[in-house]
Amino acid sequence: MRILIKNGELLLAEGEGFKAKRGSVVIGGKRIEKVVLDGEEVSGEFDKIIDAANKLVMPGLINAHTHAYMSIFKNFADDLEFFDWLHKVEEVEDKMSAEDCYWTSLLSIAEMIRTGTTCFVDMCMRSKVVSEAARKSGMRAFIGRGLVKEADDPEALRRLNEFLEDAEMNTDSDRVKFILAPHAPYSSPQSLLRLVRETGFKRNMMATIHMSESQAEVEGIAAEQDGKTPVEFVAETGLFDLPTIGAHLVKATDKDIEILKEKGVSVAINPRSNMKLGNGFAPVSKMLEAGVNVCLGTDGSGSNNTQNMFQEMNFASLVYKGDEKKAKCVDASEVVKFATINGAKALQMEGEIGEISEGALADIIVLDLEVPEFVPRNDLVSALCYSANGSEVVTTIVNGEVLMEDKKILTFNESEVFEKCTEIAERLGMNGLEK
Numbered sequence: 050m051r052i053l054i055k056n057g058e059l060l061l062a063e064g065e066g067f068k069a070k071r072g073s074v075v076i077g078g079k080r081i082e083k084v085v086l087d088g089e090e091v092s093g094e095f096d097k098i099i100d101a102a103n104k105l106v107m108p109g110l111i112n113a114h115t116h117a118y119m120s121i122f123k124n125f126a127d128d129l130e131f132f133d134w135l136h137k138v139e140e141v142e143d144k145m146s147a148e149d150c151y152w153t154s155l156l157s158i159a160e161m162i163r164t165g166t167t168c169f170v171d172m173c174m175r176s177k178v179v180s181e182a183a184r185k186s187g188m189r190a191f192i193g194r195g196l197v198k199e200a201d202d203p204e205a206l207r208r209l210n211e212f213l214e215d216a217e218m219n220t221d222s223d224r225v226k227f228i229l230a231p232h233a234p235y236s237s238p239q240s241l242l243r244l245v246r247e248t249g250f251k252r253n254m255m256a257t258i259h260m261s262e263s264q265a266e267v268e269g270i271a272a273e274q275d276g277k278t279p280v281e282f283v284a285e286t287g288l289f290d291l292p293t294i295g296a297h298l299v300k301a302t303d304k305d306i307e308i309l310k311e312k313g314v315s316v317a318i319n320p321r322s323n324m325k326l327g328n329g330f331a332p333v334s335k336m337l338e339a340g341v342n343v344c345l346g347t348d349g350s351g352s353n354n355t356q357n358m359f360q361e362m363n364f365a366s367l368v369y370k371g372d373e374k375k376a377k378c379v380d381a382s383e384v385v386k387f388a389t390i391n392g393a394k395a396l397q398m399e400g401e402i403g404e405i406s407e408g409a410l411a412d413i414i415v416l417d418l419e420v421p422e423f424v425p426r427n428d429l430v431s432a433l434c435y436s437a438n439g440s441e442v443v444t445t446i447v448n449g450e451v452l453m454e455d456k457k458i459l460t461f462n463e464s465e466v467f468e469k470c471t472e473i474a475e476r477l478g479m480n481g482l483e484k
């Protein structure tokens with residue numbers, strides 16, 4: 050399939066930031082064949098032509114940390130302290146069937162496609178059905194099964210083995226990959242982290258783990274582990290010898306940041322989730338100064354309550370300025386990098402996704418610029434962070450396949466997903482008035 054996206058404003062990486070230039074993009078198969086700037090000839094035959102006049106053509110966003118199956122937890126356990134929130138969610142979560150998780154994952158994916166995400170990193174309880182949902186939708190995904198308990202615990206081994214079987218089932222997919230996902234320092238003992246490290250080397254897999262998300266976690270680990278921080282606790286096991294994405298790192302110390310930099314650990318910040326759960330703000334400008342690769346995630350809908358990366362970019366551009374009382378600390382262009390190029394780096398896919406360039410995979414979104422948010426076009430990069438809300442996305446393309454066109458999702462029946470998820474929430478007693 051050859052697709053021409055013509056006459057758009059193309060958001061191209063330039064120097065340390067981005068520049069919008071008028072032009073067209075030729076997609077051949079799953080890759081960007083050519084980026085044609087205005088004035089140059091576009092030649093050849095096309096199966097599909099997308100007119101992008103008055104539209105912005107930019108790399109699809111990379112959601113570096115979420116739990117897609119948690120879509121039905123939005124607006125369910127709000128305004129609770131972190132561990133109260135976790136327990137309330139877990140109670141319902143345990144009652145969800147595999148089929149439930151398939152539909153609820155598709156619901157998150159629908160929201161992601163609608164708001165311009167083309168790739169997500171997931172931590173879930175049922176990697177089989179999440180991979181089925183991702184494959185159905187056409188999204189690019191890195192799927193991890195939350196791993197807990199000591200390495201010799203039968204439950205830990207069952208989860209790991211099922212996860213590895215699910216990974217085997219998907220080796221034919223060039224979009225759905227698997228990532229090892231020990232849950233967190235307070236639920237994944239060091240024996241498990243060592244087993245994960247070993248497995249990662251054997252299977253050539255990356256890892257992702259929650260770390261330093263809350264003060265309670267930091268205090269708990271320090272009390273049990275001789276005053277260590279969660280980062281030190283994980284580092285000791287050698288887990289960071291695998292390419293790793295740490296989620297949250299709200300309470301990272303200066304020494305933690307040194308370890309993260311030295312071991313090349315990428316940090317997925319989740320500002321909305323951190324604010325909602327009252328956990329505070331990651332020391333982002335310190336991480337950037339130290340040269341840590343910072344990317345961006347929504348976290349699950351239970352703690353956000355959306356999968357909308359534009360909202361996340363908006364928060365990321367604002368909250369650290371407020372927290373650090375420094376208006377310059379994280380600028381708009383930096384935040385767009387978090388959601389694109391830095392996400393690609395974190396996933397070892399630099400040059401492949403997160404950018405519009407010749408030879409890269411065609412993960413592209415198209416935004417309508419004829420909306421109040423983008424008028425006047427003083428600075429498109431600023432507008433993405435400070436003015437846009439995600440509803441401007443009209444077309445979403447992954448791996449050269451159009452998943453949404455003119456705001457209609459083409460790869461699955463969205464109404465069916467809404468119906469199923471409403472039924473699930475009703476059955477689990479989640480929605481409406483107090484039962």
Ligand SMILES: [Zn+2]
Pocket residue numbers: 114115116172259296348349
């Ligand atoms: Zn999470």
